[in-house]
Amino acid sequence: MSQELYDLARAVGLEAAEFVRSSRPEGRVDVAATKSSDTDVVTEIDRACERLIRERIFSARPDDGFAGEEGDDIVGTSGVDWVVDPIDGTVNFVHGIPAYAVSIAARRDGTVVAGHVVNIASGEEHGAVRGEGAWRHDGDERRAVVAPQGAAPARGLVATGFHYIPEIRAKQAAAMASFLPQVADVRRIGSAALDLCALAEGHYDAYFEQGLHLWDHAAGALVATESGLVVSGLDGGPDERMVMSAHPAVAEEYFGLVRSCGF
Numbered sequence: 058m059s060q061e062l063y064d065l066a067r068a069v070g071l072e073a074a075e076f077v078r079s080s081r082p083e084g085r086v087d088v089a090a091t092k093s094s095d096t097d098v099v100t101e102i103d104r105a106c107e108r109l110i111r112e113r114i115f116s117a118r119p120d121d122g123f124a125g126e127e128g129d130d131i132v133g134t135s136g137v138d139w140v141v142d143p144i145d146g147t148v149n150f151v152h153g154i155p156a157y158a159v160s161i162a163a164r165r166d167g168t169v170v171a172g173h174v175v176n177i178a179s180g181e182e183h184g185a186v187r188g189e190g191a192w193r194h195d196g197d198e199r200r201a202v203v204a205p206q207g208a209a210p211a212r213g214l215v216a217t218g219f220h221y222i223p224e225i226r227a228k229q230a231a232a233m234a235s236f237l238p239q240v241a242d243v244r245r246i247g248s249a250a251l252d253l254c255a256l257a258e259g260h261y262d263a264y265f266e267q268g269l270h271l272w273d274h275a276a277g278a279l280v281a282t283e284s285g286l287v288v289s290g291l292d293g294g295p296d297e298r299m300v301m302s303a304h305p306a307v308a309e310e311y312f313g314l315v316r317s318c319g320f
């Protein structure tokens with residue numbers, strides 16, 4: 058059943074990605090509205106993409122629930138619900154920076170069991186089914202993704218992101234001032250879903266981000282977990298708003314460092 062959910066997530070994700078690609082005008086995309094702060098933006102294409110995903114999922118599975126970034130939640134009766142970010146990395150999408158993704162996860166009884174992330178600009182696709190591994194699609198082939206052991210913090214390249222709320226950003230800036238000198242460098246790509254897939258591929262040594270929503274990371278975190286990485290909240294348990302991830306061999310060093318810097 059999880060594989061069927063995955064197949065639906067992938068089919069809908071690819072259609073949604075094609076819709077966004079073909080709808081994107083040249084240059085910058087107009088911002089339709091702001092959300093939690095002036096820097097938290099949404100475009101009409103985010104909204105239309107979410108409507109398309111919602112329609113496709115409900116025509117296949119009318120009794121499921123749905124929680125998307127741009128619309129009202131729907132409570133289902135089947136025990137399955139979908140957690141969807143129609144464009145994760147909207148700021149990149151607006152500016153034409155090729156790092157924005159459709160992220161679709163399916164949960165059963167509240168546990169994420171399948172996730173698919175497609176980079177809309179490049180077409181690169183990652184997926185995972187709980188208990189069955191993570192993979193990258195290369196056309197009709199799929200290659201297993203097994204995360205390599207990352208470097209320890211002193212040589213580590215760490216991906217992160219910053220909150221949209223100014224007061225929280227100020228606190229993050231202070232924490233970053235003490236974090237940055239203790240790692241090799243930091244990257245802020247602007248899409249949590251893509252960051253988690255890139256970590257699984259071994260491009261980074263660790264990732265953490267505060268201020269996320271479940272739709273930003275549900276699918277990417279399953280890819281990370283199924284590739285062999287640890288995914289944790291700040292206090293060791295799961296946390297929808299704060300996600301840290303690294304290889305088990307170095308995870309505690311990174312997680313301890315993040316905590317000690319006051320994030």
Ligand code: LIP
Binds near residue numbers: 146219
């Ligand atoms: C984005 C995240 C990104 C984060 C941004 C934002 P959106 O999602 O995935 O990592 O740093 O602040 O939340 O809003 O583009 O879907």
